[in-house]
Amino acid sequence: MHTKKYMILLVIVLLISLAAIFNNQHESSAVTIDVNGQIIKTVAAYPGSPDELMIPKAAAEQALNMHIGWQKQGALPKGIYYRDHVAVLMYHHLSEKPMPQFPWILSADRFDDQMNLLKQEGFHVITMEQYREFMLNGGTVPDNAVLLTFDDGYESFYELAFPILKKYGYTAVNFVIVSTIDHPDPNSVPKLNWEQMREMKRDGMGFYSHTYDLHHYGIVDAEGGERPAASALLYIDDENRNEMNTEYYSRVTRDLAKAEQRLKEELGNTDSAIAFPYGSYNDRLLSACDSLGISLTFKIQDGINARTDRNASRINGGSQSLTAVQTLEQVKHIDSPMELTLNNQRVALIGSAPEMRKGTLMVPFIQLCKDLHIDLNYDQKSRIVKLMNTTGGS
Numbered sequence: 001m002h003t004k005k006y007m008i009l010l011v012i013v014l015l016i017s018l019a020a021i022f023n024n025q026h027e028s029s030a031v032t033i034d035v036n037g038q039i040i041k042t043v044a045a046y047p048g049s050p051d052e053l054m055i056p057k058a059a060a061e062q063a064l065n066m067h068i069g070w071q072k073q074g075a076l077p078k079g080i081y082y083r084d085h086v087a088v089l090m091y092h093h094l095s096e097k098p099m100p101q102f103p104w105i106l107s108a109d110r111f112d113d114q115m116n117l118l119k120q121e122g123f124h125v126i127t128m129e130q131y132r133e134f135m136l137n138g139g140t141v142p143d144n145a146v147l148l149t150f151d152d153g154y155e156s157f158y159e160l161a162f163p164i165l166k167k168y169g170y171t172a173v174n175f176v177i178v179s180t181i182d183h184p185d186p187n188s189v190p191k192l193n194w195e196q197m198r199e200m201k202r203d204g205m206g207f208y209s210h211t212y213d214l215h216h217y218g219i220v221d222a223e224g225g226e227r228p229a230a231s232a233l234l235y236i237d238d239e240n241r242n243e244m245n246t247e248y249y250s251r252v253t254r255d256l257a258k259a260e261q262r263l264k265e266e267l268g269n270t271d272s273a274i275a276f277p278y279g280s281y282n283d284r285l286l287s288a289c290d291s292l293g294i295s296l297t298f299k300i301q302d303g304i305n306a307r308t309d310r311n312a313s314r315i316n317g318g319s320q321s322l323t324a325v326q327t328l329e330q331v332k333h334i335d336s337p338m339e340l341t342l343n344n345q346r347v348a349l350i351g352s353a354p355e356m357r358k359g360t361l362m363v364p365f366i367q368l369c370k371d372l373h374i375d376l377n378y379d380q381k382s383r384i385v386k387l388m389n390t391t392g393g394s
Helices: 002-026 057-064 108-120 128-137 156-168 178-182 194-202 245-267 283-291 324-332 365-371
Strands: 029-035 038-044 054-056 068-072 086-091 145-152 173-176 206-209 217-219 226-228 338-342 345-347 355-357 360-364 375-379 384-388
Touching (some): 038 054, 054 057, 057 068, 057 360, 057 365, 128 145, 145 156, 156 194, 173 178, 178 245, 194 206, 360 365, 365 375
Parallel strands (some): 029 384, 086 145
Antiparallel strands (some): 029 038, 054 360, 068 338, 217 226
């Protein structure tokens, strides 16, 4: 009994400590900006790290002598639905014929119709390499850019989707549950094997992590409640407690690292990406990905993605209950994305996006300076930003 009370007390203390750390990381603090001897005192926030300095829009405009805009993307020419963004479509399993009792399994004919309509309606399917360059290195993508993704590594990707993708000259990526490739279950829906993946990779397909063995629900309390194992503190029955944060972090990091190792060994992968099982994630899981160099992550949420959306939204394209036209309409009519402008010229942001904090629009100041080729020196200890070689709004 005493042990149980002690553990509960320890968990409460840890939670309070984590909350304090979290609040400190996101709390605004004073910062000084020196622009050729002109001193501007303002507040700052650091959403991800000390390098991601965010300051109020008004202070940034004063320092840069420029008008900063943050608004929805303006009207585009007919046939262009979005620019400088990527829509990510998500699929799972395909079947030869429609299966009305399983509306989440898409028939091959319906998938073919979708791929044909993408071409007819002026969408441009991009490769994972293009997506990576766009997200991480300032690369460009065509208007109406689409990335095609599959989850779970079903063999239907090889048997049914692959021939259709080749027919249209498209590529796609598949996020595979690596343990099911290493250890096939003869009693489950057939999964891909390494040789099939190697063959498809030679034709431009990509294969990335859906974790090694975290695609399942795990027990999270004494009553047997369950949540996604990749994002939950699992219950340790023998000790009558949940995992500590450190135990959780170690568990998911080992699993993700094993998946990366196997993908590298079997397919020669030199880059990394992950789709979170069930779309479920938390900050610690994102941190584990960062520690392993997995810079691109994917969740399940309607929306199109800017360069700042490293944890990308995906639109479900795999519903047999929707026609091809209805599926594509989802992409066409997503809310207009936001765009940042400097003196009415659009800026292709990389990193943090502007955000509202207590009614004030905070903008990523260091990134704006980089976009304007303004040298700066930022002393994190004194919280002084000194701008150099600024031309005052040219």
